[in-house]
Amino acid sequence: MVNILLTDKCVRQCPYCFAGREMARSAAGEFLAWENVVYLADFLQHSGHRRVSLIGGEPTLHPEFADIVLYFLARAFEVTVFTSGILSDARLGEVEKYLGEAPVNRLTYVCNVNDPIETPDTDGADERLGRFLAIAGRWSMLGFNIYRDDFSLGFAFDLIARHDLKRTLRLGIAHPTADGANAFLPVDRIGPAIARLAGFKADFERLAVAPSLDCGFPLCRFSDADLGWLVRLGGRPSFICRPAIDITPDMQVYSCFPLATHGRASLFAFNSLQEVTAHFAAEHTRIRAGRPGIFDDCASCESRSRGVCAGGASCQITLMAEAAS
Template sequence: MANILLTTRCNRSCPYCFAEREMAGSDVDSLMSWENLIYIADFLLMSGQRRVSLLGGEPTIHPECVDYILYLLERGFDVTVFTNGMLGKSRREEFRRHLTGISRERLTFVCNLNDPLQTPAPHTERERIEEFLSLMGPWVSPGFNIYRPDFTLDFLFDAINRFGLKRHLRLGITHPIPGKGNGFIRPAEMRQVVERLYSYREIFEATRVSPGLDCGFPMCKFTDEELGWLNRFRGSPHFRCGAAVDITPDMSVYHCFPLSDYQRRSLFEFDSLLEIEEHFRQLRQQIRVEIAGIFEECDGCRQREDDVCSGGGVCQLLNRFVDEAPVRIPEIEHEIAKNRHPL
């Protein structure tokens, strides 16, 4: 599935933001145009895609966000919008008038929520988010980015019950932007994260909420019991790193936010999504020639060789290169060198 970035602006500042480099490096007024959106819709349809995600920045900032959602639905796509839920009153009213009649099977909002205690936000922010959840709750899947090992999930179960959200919790671990030094989960902290997640097992069961793991979790950090539990939910977990395929307002395409600097291309260079995925598969392969995974044990690991697990995300591997030995592939080395900390 491809992600369309409607804008590179955001109205929030999360401590773990791994889109920060992309946001900072782009034109703040950069907005996805109708011409480009129609081109992308044609491109994806011709690639056999029927699902699309809208991202930002904060996609709901785009003045024509509602129209874009309606257009993509009319083109036959199922649409997922990744939002922080901080919508102003007039935008909420637009959502109420035009989106609350859409089937919940076809339109989903993944609302990234932060722990109010660990990541406190101003009262007005919290208020706006709650008003959004009150309005669009049945269309919303909560999302949570784990950026410290002592995270809590209680507030999310509370939100699911209070606002009638979809009973699926999307969990991501925050990724390093190679060379950026942002807050992220280190390989050594992975087991602690998994244990913490598993400690919520009874609440997941009692509230009938299913956990969904985003990319970057290494399989070996789960016990067989933990894997068995995860496999009991619809859409069993995967541990592979793949291209998110992010398309920016200026029609650049890159692997994912943390790798937005790496082998970035123009969408116009490709004829199908398959070609783009192949381009980024080669990128991952080039990097994996250098290093098998984020742990020493990844080298020679059967699950790694069978491609059941990627041994962590490519961005985590590249982050090691930035501070460690240079790699052999000149093009990647050149891009890494730009991110290396000056001595």
């Protein structure tokens, strides 16, 4: 996956935000320049890669958001937009006008939503989200970040049913940033959170929604029954933590938000995506040299040695190592 930050500005203040520290770093509210959009398309195509994720901040804040999506589509890329779904009227109008004919199989919005009880609506955000999903629902799936083990998903299933969204729910563990200042799911709460997730099996099955797991879930905290359920619903679970490759508006590149300070470099220093990935894979190896996984028994784990499970996320390991030292 390659994540392109169109801007570091955002419209929300999620308690678990992994990007807050990174966004605070560049206070200028920078937007990715059009010339770099073309450069990135060439760079990725040259690397044999035809999938991009457009992220932020809030990517739809970029004044040329629709243009950028259309450009990548015109270059035969598959495009995923990670958005809050909270758009101004003008931008929503552009989405409807310009992206209303986009191919459903090549454009996806992952609408990251929060539990409205935990993060109450401000400034009509819920209403704006509803308007976005009413227009872009065909292209949209929901994403939810787990930062506590007593979360609810009922509101998400309601949105999926109401707007007839894509039948996938992307689930991520809220990982700690380098300073651990965000709300994140501590290692000892991952097991209970997975158990909580399994408690929503009936809802997933009722709406035929596939649970899609983002990076950092440890295999050992799933029962065989849970794994079977995930696969049966089309979830294709993966327990690996690889460099995601995030590219900033000023063309810096790092592994992912929580590891933004590890091996950060200019994209122009690389000739291909393969070189970038190798650079950050070496960073991950270095991070794991002292501690192979988030649990003590990761060191002797068969699944980890066979490469089936990474032993949790590298950013969690970093935070644990820093806490220990």
